[in-house]
Amino acid sequence: MTPELAIVGVMLVALVIYTLSAGADFGGGAWTLLASGKRAEDQRQLVDDAIGPIWEANHVWLILVVVLLFVCFPGAFAAASTALHVPLSVMLIGIVLRGSAFAFLHVYTHEEQAHDPVPRRFSRVFAVASLITPVTLGVTLGALSTGIRVDTATGLVQTDFISEWLAPFPFAAGLFTLCLFAFLAAVYLAYEAQDTDPELSEIFRRRALISAALVFVTALLAFLAALRGAPIIHTGLRASAFALPLHLATGVAAVLAIALLWRRRLQAARLAAMAQVALIVVGWALAQYPYLVFPDLTIAGAAAPRPVLVAVLVALAVGAVVLVPALVYLLVIFKRHRVGQRVDAGH
């Protein structure tokens, strides 16, 4: 395996983990916005407790992807951030508002959060900003598949700064991303409330099923948009050697997730949903292969000089030795009460 492929592998793993962790945090924001009924406040509180201690650590996976991109594939980073200036800037506004509003909200007690108008407003900003980032993230990744023209000799990007992202496929990808994140969050939340508040768990279980249907609809939409808008995704998803087994696995995971949700096997449903989402991200990456930015920048073509890649791989290995135990420690502390328990909720 070449060092640039190893780096791309690490970026893909980071992106999968980001989707599974931070993606669900954004999805939680969407459920805060949609909190309704007489238990709306409890729904918001559940989201709040679930993401409170971990969202900042989850968020760092995105930074890792960005740093690896600009260190190891500088041309791709420059091309993407030139042509996609607008959606990336909007995504940043979403990231900044979401994180800040969430932190501001936390200065207040639970009691104040429920009744005081100021924290209510922060909660609203947090929720709306949580929608912006998934959509623009999907738009950005979608646009990488639609294509950005780069003169490989000079590194100059040929762009009008608009047409790369203002197209059906990137926005279909954006909507799909949002639904996927909301689905993940609903599954996690249903599981997390299972013992403590079965009624609440049931609410999120139902929402998980609804959003599973939405994931299916928006996936279909994105697939159709890809017919014309991103042929690389289309052929990649349909024709390559890996396509069939990967689709089968994704489909099995998706059906399994729905069936397990239906049967209220929430712990298993969570694992199936995670597998489904991870396979979708991997599927997108494999369809995109060997391009970083279609059609001019391939992984091998855009890679930095070899000593840089090797040094970064060494740094990643050393970093992982420090990071992984710390991350496990964090999750054990805050998600410990869940591990190994299985209680049938709602009955």
Add this chain to the structure above:
Amino acid sequence: MTDLLAARSQMAMSLAFHIIFAVVGMGMPLLMTLAERRFLRRGDPLDRLLARRWASGTAIMFAVGAVSGTALSFELGLLWPKFMAFAGPIVGMPFSLEGFAFFLEAIFLGIYLYGWDRVSPRAHWLAGVMVLLSGTASAAFVLCANAWMNTPRGYTLAADGSLLSVDPFAAMWTPAALPEVLHMTFAAFASVGFAVAGIHAFMLLRRPGAAFHRRALGLALAVGGVFACLQPLTGDLAAKHVAEHQPAKLAAMEGHWDTKRCAGLSLGGWPDEEAEVTRWSVEIPCGLSFLAFGDPGAEVKGLKDVPRADRPPVAITHVAFQIMVACGMAMLAVSALAAYRRLRGRDLAAPWFLRLLVLSAPLGIIAIEAGWTVTEVGRQPWVVQDVLRTADAVTPMPHLVVPFVTFTLLYLVLGVTVIVLLTRKVFTAPEEFK
């Protein structure tokens, strides 16, 4: 406003905003862990309460720092794609390591903020120490990357200008790295100490005798004072480094026009860039030669020997440098006064001294903003010293004034919200200790 100016303004505004939160993210963990260690040793609940209260303020600051830092890592590409395409692989090592350090900081901050009742007191304190160490390391790595922009090393170019080879560790540890890392970390601890001491002094003026604020004031002032007293040493190191490696920056800092031996040190004044003189300054004979090279007879290059196209904006650099030094000296004086009063057994909470501390509260932050102005404006017109011009690095994207205005408004609203929340929610004393 040209697109280049808009891009520079957005970058400057984003950095100026982020640096405050980054500094707090370094300084507050030091104060929190000191208070908590006191609690672990002596068992006084007031210390634990202090650490908790400071932690709740730090949570806001850290979150805003994390997201504005994320914005910066993207803005590097959004505004300066050609700089990143060139420099990304070379400064990759410090940026990658910074990623890990920041990751650790986020993890242990989560444990620190939310884990008061979930881990043992000792483990909790250690989590705070980890936040302090990883936060400081994270800042040090970013400073290494900035140091490379000032003293680029560790790479060779092919004949066509493309990158031929890179020595990642030589590029990470350039001559500017050590002075920048020391000067900035000390600045962070000094400025946070002064800012926190000033805020609690303000509260003590309104509510004399509150034990909570007295304890907080003593601790914050001790930290701020120690680092403020040490700071001239790292400043001297930084200045000597600039003198050796970036003569144009030094000349701009000093408003120094004519190359000569026994160059005088200009205090204050206003450099006239057209007439090539610095007016209304007080000059200390041979002061600049001595401070820059440790030898009153040393020759110091003047701006007239730098081609006009390669000169940094002199007035901004000079004035910013004067502001930084003046703030630093004022902090040194206040620290010395506090130490003197302490040794003589006088009360640190005397009303006039509290008022002085309130006035001193913003000095460190002002000095940091001014110092970064010196570093960045003083390097112009280069984004990478003598290698890549800022004007050649900017994105071809038009209408850059729009994102500049948008992000400025966004950060303005966030800044005001943070201030209001901190004053209303964090710095008020808890009921039982009023």
